[in-house]
Amino acid sequence: MIEAEPHVLEVRGLKKTYGSITAVDDVSFAVRRGEIVGLLGPNGAGKTTIINMILGVLEPTDGSIHIEQLTLRQNRTQVLTRTNFAAVYAQMPGNLTVRQNLHIFGLIYGVKNLKRRIDEVLREFELERFANTRCGVLSSGEQTHAGLAKALINMPRLLLFDEPTASLDPSSARIIRSKIKAHGQRERIGILWTSHNMHEVTEVCDRVLFLSRGKLLLTGNPKTLPEEHGKGDLEELFIAIAREPLSLKQRRLR
Amino acid sequence: MNPKRAYAIFLRQVFLLRGSPTRLFQIFVWILLDIVLWGFITQYLNNVAAATFSFVPVFLGAVVLQNFLTRVQQGIAVAFFEDVWSRNFLNVFASPIRVSEYLTGLVSTSIVTSAIALVAMMLLASIVFGLSLISLGAILIPFLLVLFLFGVALGIFATAVVLRFGPASEWFVWPIPMILAPFVGIFYPIATLPSWMQAISYALPPSYVFEGLRAVILDDRFSADLLALGVALALLYVALAYGLFQLVYRTVIRRGLIARYSAETLS
Numbered sequence: 001m002i003e004a005e006p007h008v009l010e011v012r013g014l015k016k017t018y019g020s021i022t023a024v025d026d027v028s029f030a031v032r033r034g035e036i037v038g039l040l041g042p043n044g045a046g047k048t049t050i051i052n053m054i055l056g057v058l059e060p061t062d063g064s065i066h067i068e069q070l071t072l073r074q075n076r077t078q079v080l081t082r083t084n085f086a087a088v089y090a091q092m093p094g095n096l097t098v099r100q101n102l103h104i105f106g107l108i109y110g111v112k113n114l115k116r117r118i119d120e121v122l123r124e125f126e127l128e129r130f131a132n133t134r135c136g137v138l139s140s141g142e143q144t145h146a147g148l149a150k151a152l153i154n155m156p157r158l159l160l161f162d163e164p165t166a167s168l169d170p171s172s173a174r175i176i177r178s179k180i181k182a183h184g185q186r187e188r189i190g191i192l193w194t195s196h197n198m199h200e201v202t203e204v205c206d207r208v209l210f211l212s213r214g215k216l217l218l219t220g221n222p223k224t225l226p227e228e229h230g231k232g233d234l235e236e237l238f239i240a241i242a243r244e245p246l247s248l249k250q251r252r253l254r
Numbered sequence: 255m256n257p258k259r260a261y262a263i264f265l266r267q268v269f270l271l272r273g274s275p276t277r278l279f280q281i282f283v284w285i286l287l288d289i290v291l292w293g294f295i296t297q298y299l300n301n302v303a304a305a306t307f308s309f310v311p312v313f314l315g316a317v318v319l320q321n322f323l324t325r326v327q328q329g330i331a332v333a334f335f336e337d338v339w340s341r342n343f344l345n346v347f348a349s350p351i352r353v354s355e356y357l358t359g360l361v362s363t364s365i366v367t368s369a370i371a372l373v374a375m376m377l378l379a380s381i382v383f384g385l386s387l388i389s390l391g392a393i394l395i396p397f398l399l400v401l402f403l404f405g406v407a408l409g410i411f412a413t414a415v416v417l418r419f420g421p422a423s424e425w426f427v428w429p430i431p432m433i434l435a436p437f438v439g440i441f442y443p444i445a446t447l448p449s450w451m452q453a454i455s456y457a458l459p460p461s462y463v464f465e466g467l468r469a470v471i472l473d474d475r476f477s478a479d480l481l482a483l484g485v486a487l488a489l490l491y492v493a494l495a496y497g498l499f500q501l502v503y504r505t506v507i508r509r510g511l512i513a514r515y516s517a518e519t520l521s
Contacts, residue, residue: 018510049510052510055344055348057344057347057348057510057512058507058510058513059507077350077351077352080350090341092342093266093341095270096269096273100269104262104265107258107265108259108346108351150345
């Protein structure tokens with residue numbers, strides 16, 4: 001039972017403002033070990049801002065982030081050793097080979113038995129034949145595989161995915177989803193996953209968080225949440241939130 | 255400080271240098287052209303000036319040392335730019351690496367590239383123009399140390415500026431040694447300068463190197479006190495540059511500039 005698992009990530013009262021603009025407003029949530037949580041919302045809702053704050057590359061204006069009970073602000077190096085991420089906009093440098101990149105990031109993340117671990121992730125993401133190929137000449141799908149191999153090189157406790165399958169064809173995306181899901185369950189990794197593919201979210205996520213204009217509007221099981229709000233599926237619910245976030249908020253309050 | 259993480263930054267540069275002859279080429283090409291140019295100028299001056307001293311150690315030696323300073327600074331800057339050019343900032347700074355480890359990796363890279371450049375310059379200057387800096391003996395080491403430390407300070411300062419203002423500020427890095435050159439007395443004694451320029455000269459560690467080496471070569475006089483002052487000043491600049499980089503890093507984290515680095519926002 002996931003409910004019995006400890007929190008791997010806990011976000012409390014997170015806020016980020018840029019001058020008079022509030023990008024994230026008092027957001028609190030948690031991710032348990034072995035749980036996949038979808039962070040959903042229209043463009044500009046604050047998803048990537050939240051991910052950047054969890055990764056320590058953006059300082060919150062207010063609130064706190066705890067990874068395995070350690071505060072990110074006070075224990076940055078320690079908690080980021082147990083965290084990793086893959087994002088469609090953060091590919092590995094194209095001028096090094098897949099193996100060289102994995103070697104560099106393995107050293108940075110303090111991976112033990114690095115050579116063996118590199119071979120494991122190369123095998124897991126079917127990258128063995130590209131091990132000595134520069135990342136820049138891989139197809140976008142292969143680059144996604146390489147990025148995922150990097151994300152798992154340190155066997156993280158917390159994984160952040162920002163649209164990890166955005167550049168994949170439906171078949172490759174399905175394979176990647178099942179690999180990540182299986183890996184997450186096997187290693188009891190907490191995963192925070194953003195995507196605009198509602199079919200993917202329904203298939204993969206145990207729970208979803210809906211953001212709109214920096215605020216957390218809804219949370220629940222992606223398979224039952226649409227019906228609870230009178231919508232046919234998650235995509236319909238997403239569109240309703242994107243277009244009329246206030247109506248859903250009022251409905252929720254009633 | 256985790257040496258493995260600093261080593262990772264260094265190793266990345268080794269992989270890049272090993273995999274691309276053009277990167278190796280840029281270490282040598284400009285400095286060797288400079289040595290050839292100044293080598294022939296000094297030979298010509300020896301023939302026409304009828305001076306009581308040889309221009310080769312005074313001018314060509316100074317060019318070797320000035321280029322060494324430049325290579326140290328640019329060794330750090332180029333290693334940093336590799337992360338800018340390959341849009342690798344998010345991967346690097348969202349990892350457990352500390353600023354001190356990242357900078358140590360960049361400085362380690364610069365030690366190797368500047369040492370390669372120095373050996374190449376000394377070999378060419380010795381074989382073609384008969385300049386033997388090694389004949390100065392162990393006294394050369396502290397002079398090189400001052401230039402190395404100041405080059406590190408300039409390199410860290412330049413990377414801090416680019417980190418703050420974005421990729422478009424890259425141009426700022428290249429002319430820094432040339433901007434300082436008139437003040438540090440590479441080819442002439444500091445006393446030649448007007449008093450306001452002399453005041454700036456005495457605040458710059460390379461001035462003590464070039465003045466000191468001229469005194470050794472021309473007057474056979476060595477001032478340990480002035481050299482110690484040069485070392486102390488250079489260490490101070492390293493500390494100031496490191497502090498500036500830390501300050502800039504905290505600013506870019508607060509303003510979210512790493513996550514949207516290519517946007518070059520100044521907000």
